[in-house]
Amino acid sequence: MIGAVETRCPSCGETLSREDLAGGDLVCGGCGARTPAAELLFPEPESPPAPEEAPRGVEVLHSVLPSRRSESYRDAFRQEGELEMRWRWFGxxxxxxxxxxxxxxxxxxxxxxxxxxxxxxxxxxxxxxxxxxxxxxxxxxxxxxxxLLNRTTVELAEGELSVRHGPLPWRGGGSHPARDIRSVHVRTRRGRKGRPRIEVHGEVAGADVLLVNELGSRERADYVARTLRAHLGLDR
CATH class of the missing domain: 1.10.287 (Helix Hairpins)
Known part of the structure; x- marks a missing residue:
């Protein structure tokens, strides 16, 4: 255990501690393997997977997925990527x-x-x-x-998720700290006259919060939810 993060020997899986530090290496007490401490504490990020193809009408302007760290760091650090996508309401x-x-x-x-x-x-x-x-x-x-005129823009940057509708003002939208979002899911609600209203919601600080509305179709809603989960570093 180095600090608050569990670190294991890559050879045998033995838990390493501060007492195993020898110079710049960690020496496993189980198998004797020497591993540079920097490789375990600050591993090189893996290359992110290729982005999913956006459905028709959705324009992805910028997309950087979060870097993946080793399994022992998954619960200790949650990284967010960067994202900007938009779509018109026109029909x-x-x-x-x-x-x-x-x-x-x-x-x-x-x-x-x-x-x-x-x-x-x-x-x-x-x-x-x-x-x-x-x-x-x-x-x-x-x-x-x-x-006819509006479009929705979803942006994830500098640790904040923001959703904007414009140029004409409309309900929905707003900003949320990315670290407060614990899950992202699609919800279908009954609107006026019983028409289904498809929205993307999230668990934000323990509450169910509307994140993205005016999606137009279930396909687009599912894509937006998956893309947000991937860029927020969430499993659900």
Whole structure:
């Protein structure tokens, strides 16, 4: 045991201690093998495996997997890699919604133009009558523009995982210290009107926290979860 990390002889597996240090070597009391202390305490990292191919629509801008250390150091150190990937929300359904919004909003513009020129109390009634339609139009138009313009960016750098949606603001996103994330998994929840909502969640400081939303498909969600686990140095 060197410090707080268990170190074993590479020849016979005997546990080594500070008493086994002789000069710059560790001398095993079991088999007598001499091993440079630096090789056991600071082993050369293994070459990371080739990255998984991203599904269609996901653009990986930067990817560095964490270096692997020897088995005796797996529980003592957890390294994070670096990652930056993004994807657009665009889909042809938003093109259809764009034309629908143009019709809906155009109708309201014409309605209010006529209501403004109406006489007396009728003008007030005409102004108030379609307020619910205005609210629907504003919400649907914003939703459509977000689908046409927005993209999600996931970045792991300098010990922090950040998720951003933009350019239009949207729910979700945020930053979390990478060391606080203990697991990453995919969750499917029921959204409005019973539609499934696929999200990537994580155990952060003992709580289940939304990490990534607006994924678009189960395939993309599974890929994002696997990629985050690999770059965070997690087994699950």
């Amino acid at each position: 042809f359904q938003y093109v259809f919604l764009l034309f629908f919004c143009l019709f809906w909003d155009g109708f309201l513009v014409v309605w209010y133009a006529n209501a403004a020129s109406a006489p007396g109390a009728f003008a007030i009634v005409a102004m108030c009558f379609p307020l619910l339609h205005v609210a629907v139009g504003v919400g649907l138009t914003y939703f459509t523009l977000a689908g």
